[in-house]
Amino acid sequence: MEFEYPLEDVGTDEHGFNLAYDPGETMTRKLFALQVHTDEGATDESRRRELPGGRPDQHLHRLLDQAQPAPPGAPLERDQARPPEERSDGNGAIDIALWDFAGKYYDAPIHELLGTYRERILAYASTYHGDDAGGLDSPDAFAEDCLASSTRCGRRTRPR
Incomplete structure (x- = not known):
């Protein structure tokens, strides 16, 4: 399913x-959502940004048509078995929906399915492109944005 918002x-x-x-500009953000319906009765979802080079449904059909089992003994190297032009950002939508299903099926969070190296991670707000077009054009503007980000997002802000 495709959707967009300003x-x-x-x-x-x-x-x-x-x-x-x-x-003064308004950009239309185009995304798509993928739902996987399983015989276990679960519906699992993934939302992704628009893919380059065509409609998301055509892209996902191509990915599924080309899907192949992982090489024996190398389940995490499945993309290496395909030529670079067949590897794509669109794989993430399928993977996310399948991880969502696995978590529901085993009643476990993804970190547990992956071996629980950590249960919490640090996250931070970034101002990497904040100075473009005069958005954060002074030290005071950066400081104000850092304080607002800390309020919205937690303790960490990384001005750049």
Whole structure:
């Protein structure tokens, strides 16, 4: 399923890829959602950004048509068995939905399914593209944004 929503005061950087502050502009963010229905009765979901080069449904059909078992003894190396042009960001949508199913099926969080190296991770807000288009154009603006991010997101902020 495809969906979209507007992002106010957002555009892309000079390279046309990264999202950046762009006063007065409204960007339409296009995404798709994938649902996997299982014979166990679970419905598992993944939401992803728009994929380059065509419609998400065509891309996902191609991925599923090309799906192949992992090489024996190397379950985490399945992408290496395919040529680079067949590896894609779209695989993540399928993987996320399947991890969602596995977590529900085993009644366990993903970190437990992966071996629980950690139960908590540090996260931080980034201002990597914040100075584009004058968004964070002074030390005071960065400081104000860091305080607002700490309130919204927790203790960590990483100004760049």
